[in-house]
Amino acid sequence: MRPGHPPSGNDAGQLRARAEERVRAREEAASLRTENEADALRLLHELQVHQVELELQNSELQRTRDEVEAALERYTDLYDFAPVGYFTLARDGGIYSANLAGADLVGVPRARLLGRRFGTFLPLAERPGFDAFLTRTLADTQRESCEVTLEPAGGGRRVVRIEATASPSGKECRAAVLDVTALKAAEAQVxxxxxxxxxxxxxxxAELEAANAELEAFVQSVSHDLRAPVRTISGFSRILAEDFGKQLPPVAADHLRRIHDGAHRMGALIDDLLRLSRIGKVELEITTVDLAGPCREILDELAAGSPDRRVETVVAASIPVHGDAGLLRVMLRNLLENAWKFTAAETAARIEVSSRLGADGQRETDFSDNGAGFDMTLAGKLFVPFQRLHTAEEFAGTGIGLAIVDRIVRRHGGSINAESVEGAGAVFSVRLPAPREEGP
Incomplete structure (x- = not known):
């Protein structure tokens, strides 16, 4: 295109093309600037995110470090101020570390203790054994223990117990050392x-056995020495009554009867004394015993001996216990003879033997009657030899029968107690071991 002349068709097309090209260039430049700005913004965002992440990580690391430092401080306090000595020992017994109690045990400040061999604080005779103990500890993962004598730097001796385990690396062992000197002294005293x-x-x-032997000899001697005159009195009084009874005046005949009765009671007393003295010496032959059968036999014998009496007797069907049959029969005879004797004045006498199994595996058997009974304030005297709750004129007897019963029951590991209302009868409750198959 020339100056002063309007553009020709070709010139106009070129101008337009150049204009469009320039516009496109501007648009591309603007687009590039926009893309660069977006990239920069994205990069800035990423940088900000990473910065926050680093700040969070730093906070977490700081918190973790604080916790570790606090735990380490607690562990250090526990280690340092524990009442038990703690040592870390090398294979040769060299001390890597020790707490305050450990340093106090060996009498050396902790700062001067590191590097010294623990064995130097032991008597020479015990060092080889301690070295062997270290070797065992480091060769195994199990805890090992031993007792040694410490000779602290300040003098004296202490007995200590050492419990040690090897470290995970196996190059050192960790030992807890406890002073057991006082314990050993106490054990020695015990x-x-x-x-x-x-x-x-x-x-x-030995003294008791000797006394028992002397007592047995005395009892035998007394028994023999007493029986002879009693037999003489009884025999001659019987002969006198048979040969001259009809010639004696009533008063003399009554005196003679009293002499004979007294001799008979003395003989019974001697027999009871011998039984009482021998109960503790009899070797028990423990079997399962049904007391029901012997009870019926004894009651039948008593009834046969007193045909003029009418006594209602009731005995449980079965009373199984664990004990010596001979001694238990003696016990039954004494209890049932007592019941028979003390119901003598009753026109409708009743004697009952009942039984039940207790929750503790013992069988409790009650011997009850509706006889004279006794004053419960005097119950403490029932099982004491020669203690009578009734006079001899009221009821005959030696005053030893219930003492024999009590000893027999206690020899079987049982117990006996009595309940009564005076004038309304009595109940004697005997507890004896039941057979095992009967236990609860």
């Missing part, structure tokens, strides 16, 4: 006291 008690028991046992 042993001395125990030995003294054993000697005392042995001496007392």
């Amino acid at each position: 042993r001395r006291v125990s030995e003294g008690l054993e000697r005392t028991v042995a001496e007392r046992t």
Whole structure:
């Protein structure tokens, strides 16, 4: 295109093309600037996110470090101020670390203790054993223990117990050292006291056996010496009554009867004394015994001996217990003879033997009657030899029968107690072991 002349068709097309090209260039430049700005914004966002992540990580690391430091401080306090000595030992017994109690045990400040061998605080005779203990500990993952004598730097001796385990690396062991000096002294004292008690028991046992032997000899002697004159009195009084009874005046005949009765009671008393003295010496032959059968037999014998009496007797169908049949029969005879005797004044006498199994596996058997009974304030005297709750004129007897019953029951590991209302009868409750198959 020339100046002063309007553009030709070709010139106009070129101008338009150049204009469009320039517009496109501007648009591309603007688009590029927009893309660069977006990239920059995205990059800035990423940087900000990473910054926040780093800040969070830093906070978490700081918190974790604080917790670790607090835990370490707590562990250090626990380690340092524990009442038990703690040591970390090398294979040769060298001390890597120790707490305050450990340093106090060996009498050396902790700062000067590191590097020293633990064995130097032991007597020479015990060092080889301690070295062997270290070797065992480091060769195994199990805890090992031993007792050694410490000789602290300040003097004296202490007995200590060492419990040790190997570290995970196996290059060192961690040992807890406890002072057991006082415990050992106490154990020694207990042993001395125990030995003294054993000697005392042995001496007392020997004395008791000697006393029992003397008592047995005395009882036998007294029995023999008493029986002879009693037999003489009884025999001659019987002969006198048979040969001259009809010639005696009533008063003399009554005196003679009293002499004969007294001799008979003396003989019974001697027999009861012998039984009482021998109960503790009889070797028990424990079997399962049904008391019901012997009870019926004894009651039948008593009824046969008193045909003029009418006594209602009731005995449980079965009374199984665990005990010595001979001694238990003696017990039954004494209890049933007592019931028979004390119901003598009753026109409608009743004697009952009932039984039940207790929750503790013992069988409780009640011997009840509706006889004279006794004053419960005097119940403490029932099982004491020669203690009578009724006069001899009221009821005959030696005053030993219930003492025999009590000893027999206690020899079987049982118990006996009595309940009564005076004038309304009595109940004697005997507890004896039941057979095992009968237990609850």
